[in-house]
Amino acid sequence: MTKNQRQHRITELLNSSVISTAAQLVALLQAEGISATQATVTRDLQELGSVKIRNDDGVRQLTLATSPVHSPGVSEHLRRMMGEWALTVELSSNIVVIRTPPGCAHVVASALDRSALGGVLGCVAGDDTIIVIASFERGGASLAKELRAMAGFSSSNKKKGM
Amino acid sequence: MTKNQRQHRITELLNSSVISTAAQLVALLQAEGISATQATVTRDLQELGSVKIRNDDGVRQLTLATSPVHSPGVSEHLRRMMGEWALTVELSSNIVVIRTPPGCAHVVASALDRSALGGVLGCVAGDDTIIVIASFERGGASLAKELRAMAGFSSSNKKKGM
DNA sequence: CACTTTTATACTGCCGTATGCATAAAATAG
DNA sequence: CTATTTTATGCATACGGCAGTATAAAAGTG
Numbered sequence: 029m030t031k032n033q034r035q036h037r038i039t040e041l042l043n044s045s046v047i048s049t050a051a052q053l054v055a056l057l058q059a060e061g062i063s064a065t066q067a068t069v070t071r072d073l074q075e076l077g078s079v080k081i082r083n084d085d086g087v088r089q090l091t092l093a094t095s096p097v098h099s100p101g102v103s104e105h106l107r108r109m110m111g112e113w114a115l116t117v118e119l120s121s122n123i124v125v126i127r128t129p130p131g132c133a134h135v136v137a138s139a140l141d142r143s144a145l146g147g148v149l150g151c152v153a154g155d156d157t158i159i160v161i162a163s164f165e166r167g168g169a170s171l172a173k174e175l176r177a178m179a180g181f182s183s184s185n186k187k188k189g190m
Numbered sequence: 191m192t193k194n195q196r197q198h199r200i201t202e203l204l205n206s207s208v209i210s211t212a213a214q215l216v217a218l219l220q221a222e223g224i225s226a227t228q229a230t231v232t233r234d235l236q237e238l239g240s241v242k243i244r245n246d247d248g249v250r251q252l253t254l255a256t257s258p259v260h261s262p263g264v265s266e267h268l269r270r271m272m273g274e275w276a277l278t279v280e281l282s283s284n285i286v287v288i289r290t291p292p293g294c295a296h297v298v299a300s301a302l303d304r305s306a307l308g309g310v311l312g313c314v315a316g317d318d319t320i321i322v323i324a325s326f327e328r329g330g331a332s333l334a335k336e337l338r339a340m341a342g343f344s345s346s347n348k349k350k351g352m
Numbered sequence: 353c354a355c356t357t358t359t360a361t362a363c364t365g366c367c368g369t370a371t372g373c374a375t376a377a378a379a380t381a382g
Numbered sequence: 383c384t385a386t387t388t389t390a391t392g393c394a395t396a397c398g399g400c401a402g403t404a405t406a407a408a409a410g411t412g
Contacts, residue, residue, distance in 0.1 A: 029342055029343060029344065030273050030274065030341070030342050031369090031370070031371095032274060032275065032277060032291065033276070033277055033278075033341070033342070033343070036277040036278070036291075048388095049387085049388060049389085050388075050389070051387095051388075061344060064371085064372095065371075065372055065373080066388085066389080067371075067372065067373080067374095067389090067390080067391080068370080068371060068372075070388090070389055070390065070391095071370090071371085071390085071391095073389090074389095074390085080379095088380090111192050112192065112194060113194065114195070115194060115195055115198040116195075116198070127198075129194065129198075129300075130300055131296035131297050131299065131300040131315075132296070132297050132300075134293035134294070134296060134317070135293050135294050135297055137293065138291075138292055138293040138294075153293075155296070179192070179195070180191055180192050180195070181191060181195070182191065182223060193399090193400070193401090210358095211357085211358060211359085212358075212359070213357095213358075226401080226402095227401075227402055227403085228358085228359080229359090229360080229361080229401075229402065229403080229404095230400085230401055230402075232358090232359055232360065232361095233360085233361095233400090233401085235359090236359095236360085242409095250410090270399095
């Protein structure tokens with residue numbers, strides 16, 4: 029059972045039952061054979077963006093934020109995806125083109141979307157290509173530079189004039 | 191510069207010039223600011239499925255196999271993708287349904303395709319869902335079991351009767 | 353066959369992630 | 383306000399992947 033799987037199960041549990049504490053979650057997971065401690069579950073809840081609200085019955089209940097939360101882990105996640113999947117990052121005026129291995133473009137694009145990187149109007153992804161549109165104010169060059177840094181490209185091997 | 195990026199550049203180099211030895215590749219990479227040793231490049235070449243052929247000029251040349259090669263690393267890669275991205279693996283007769291986080295289905299499906307897992311007729315992927323069709327001979331149950339194992343699900347937390 | 357070149361690998365160290373334990377900090381209850 | 387419950391976190395550890403060094407194995411050469 030990996031972290032993603034555990035977090036997915038936690039999401040399901042929070043959406044289907046009233047759970048008040050991390051300790052309860054630990055017990056529920058344990059009951060279905062998933063072992064994790066309170067510390068781990070608490071960290072999961074943070075990453076998932078959970079909040080504790082008082083529901084209609086006046087009971088405190090853990091819920092997941094419906095609107096995407098920009099936890100500190102999100103930009104970290106983007107950095108990791110860029111490092112792992114971005115093969116090239118190239119620039120044409122205000123457009124940055126990122127190439128990935130086949131089928132991997134969406135993963136990176138999702139991470140980009142969620143990260144709410146500054147000065148990005150939006151991005152679209154094909155199978156192995158992502159088009160990122162920089163805002164006029166930001167400009168493509170600055171954005172490309174940031175994305176290249178995330179991907180772990182040193183400035184020395186920047187392609188010139190392509 | 192990460193491993194994927196380096197391997198991508200190696201692919202480009204092999205396709206665009208005549209290269210005979212790993213040592214040559216090391217030098218070419220070095221020239222563009224990518225440092226790697228012969229050992230690393232050799233490992234890359236193995237993973238990429240390179241072969242050394244004698245070309246029309248009678249020169250021995252490193253080339254990439256056009257047909258997908260089943261290097262030992264391929265099934266390892268599948269295992270890693272399943273562990274990282276597969277959230278659930280469920281079964282309905284000879285069909286196995288794998289759920290992933292949004293946008294991640296293709297990555298896993300590609301890995302599945304490349305792995306040439308036994309008894310798989312084929313698979314298709316949406317945004318967060320993969321449908322894998324088991325051959326009649328193999329049967330969905332056996333396939334699901336193998337995929338679940340890859341994803342790191344212990345047999346204990348197998349869902350019953352859902 | 354002897355020698356050189358090239359490739360493959362055993363071993364080791366490094367780095368980042370994930371997690372448990374212990375405990376501090378914060379929230380809640382009375 | 384104090385005590386209790388709950389959450390957050392500093393630290394240590396385990397594990398996995400990656401890559402370098404040194405060296406063995408294999409391939410090529412004459």
